[in-house]
Amino acid sequence: MGWKFNWVSSHGTDFNYDYHVSFTPEQLAKGKVEFNFELTEFPSEEAPGISVFYKDEDGNIFHTYSAYARGTENTMNTYNYLDYVPKGRDEDALAFTMSWLRHHDRYDTGKLADANLPYWPADAARQKTTEPRP
């Protein structure tokens, strides 16, 4: 218990939209949004990603790199461990990948992600069972 992290809110700025990890309802209404460097259907206003920046000695800032979807998988060390074992990630039968993720003291319940607190919309979860991973 009790670990901390650095977090800032970009609420009210273009930041997340400019780096293609948030989409406006208008963009989503058009059917496809620019995610993972292509136009694609996306089930949520918020998307996962990593953005990298460099600042030179004069204070100029440059965007150098972005990754999305499975391109961020290196940061999920759990998968690196699971790739060592015979059953592997073992997610084929799940409604969506990482639905096994939960609070550290709630693993014993045997439940998947709380249906009332999904990190994908419920309909997206069903949809993803028939689609390849992004």
Next chain:
Amino acid sequence: MKAATKMSTRTVDNPKIVSREEWLVARKKLMAREKQLTRERDAVAAERRQLPWVKVEKNYVFDSPSGKKTLADLFNGKSQLIVYHLMFGPGVAGSLPQLLLQHRPYGRNTRAPRAARRLLCDRFPRAHFQDRGLQEAHGMEIQLGLVPRN
């Protein structure tokens, strides 16, 4: 579970048991590919470092626990900045507690690298943080091997 009605292709359902010597031959064959992958990963990382850059012209201002911060401020004295986006928007209920789990190595196990700062950035309004009971986000960790399928 549907998987039971069709022939399983998983090794754990039909493992091949061999001698230590035979295992070693198979393991070494796999190691050749693993080494190939390691070298390829190095090569891809080198190519990543050679990507061109795009100058950031907008003045983004973020809300942080210590007040308003510009993008330049977020570097915190370092020259490189890694931003994680966790899908945590104003309209998303409860995503942060679950998604942060995958960042446990960031939160607890690792120190900031020499010349890069890492932080999380999402659209969720900071003022609403406590409204959602998100102090809970401080109490989570990943447990391994818990995919609920036998």
